[in-house]
Amino acid sequence: MIQYNAIVLAAGQGKRMNVGKNKQFIHLSGQPLIIHTLARFAEDEWCQTIYLVINPAEKDDITTLLHSFDWKDRIVFVNGGEERQDSGYKGLQAVEGETDIVMIHDGARPFIETSYLHQLAEKADYTGAALLAVPVTDTIKQKQNTSLTTLDRQALWAAQTPQAFKYSIIKRAHDMARHEQYIGTDDSELVERLGQSVDIVHGSYQNVKLTTPEDIARAEAILNKTDKGER
Ligand SMILES: Nc1ccn([C@@H]2O[C@H](COP(=O)(O)OP(=O)(O)OP(=O)(O)O)[C@@H](O)[C@H]2O)c(=O)n1
Numbered sequence: 034m035i036q037y038n039a040i041v042l043a044a045g046q047g048k049r050m051n052v053g054k055n056k057q058f059i060h061l062s063g064q065p066l067i068i069h070t071l072a073r074f075a076e077d078e079w080c081q082t083i084y085l086v087i088n089p090a091e092k093d094d095i096t097t098l099l100h101s102f103d104w105k106d107r108i109v110f111v112n113g114g115e116e117r118q119d120s121g122y123k124g125l126q127a128v129e130g131e132t133d134i135v136m137i138h139d140g141a142r143p144f145i146e147t148s149y150l151h152q153l154a155e156k157a158d159y160t161g162a163a164l165l166a167v168p169v170t171d172t173i174k175q176k177q178n179t180s181l182t183t184l185d186r187q188a189l190w191a192a193q194t195p196q197a198f199k200y201s202i203i204k205r206a207h208d209m210a211r212h213e214q215y216i217g218t219d220d221s222e223l224v225e226r227l228g229q230s231v232d233i234v235h236g237s238y239q240n241v242k243l244t245t246p247e248d249i250a251r252a253e254a255i256l257n258k259t260d261k262g263e264r
């Protein structure tokens with residue numbers, strides 16, 4: 034068993050979802066999105082503490098949502114920042130000294146399965162940094178001015194979360210990015226910028242992030258399928 038602490042990012046505004054509130058409160062099969070996500074970590078015995086990064090204005094609402102869950106005491110609230118990366122950094126500051134392996138996860142990805150959490154923890158324990166990713170299924174074009182080129186799809190992977198790291202590596206990567214005022218779109222990119230390699234754990238196409246309104250129906254479909262025991 035490789036123990037880890039989880040940082041779950043939930044301090045966004047959900048602008049692209051456009052539902053007039055943080056998308057973490059959207060209900061899927063009668064349960065708020067953030068509860069679905071937290072439950073995946075809470076039911077994993079390898080996970081010690083969940084650092085839930087939130088907008089402080091939403092703390093009371095989230096506390097109410099958590100009220101009836103016996104795993105609520107394993108959650109530590111952390112105030113989020115302006116950008117996703119700032120929220121991740123605040124999570125890392127909160128977890129300092131508590132962990133060797135840390136996972137950073139989007140609260141908006143509710144379908145992570147335990148087997149992937151374990152593969153990530155083992156890989157990060159061994160190599161220092163690992164992320165879940167899936168091979169891209171579209172043909173990707175790169176546009177430069179008016180000309181298009183087609184990228185080699187064999188080499189392209191779509192990054193997901195969780196992303197798992199040895200604490201010392203991810204903290205150094207974030208510190209460097211802050212020092213250089215660099216904002217990346219995920220945490221593993223910051224580790225790549227240190228010159229350190231990041232391993233891929235082949236993920237699942239079901240591990241979607243709810244980003245736009247179309248993703249809600251897709252998420253409900255995945256939930257219905259898994260409720261019926263299908264994969
Ligand atoms: N300042 C921020 C921005 C994002 N997140 C979290 O990072 C995850 C991935 O971000 P994204 O899907 O972009 O969520 P939002 O920022 O909420 O969405 P949008 O960009 O459409 O506003 C989400 O779980 C979100 O809550 C965060 O904790 N702090």
Ligand SMILES: C[C@](O)(CO)[C@H](O)COP(=O)(O)O
Pocket residue numbers: 117139191192193194218219220242244
């Ligand atoms: C971290 C991430 O989920 C990997 O796919 C993604 O980059 C977050 O993206 P967003 O730009 O905040 O939607």
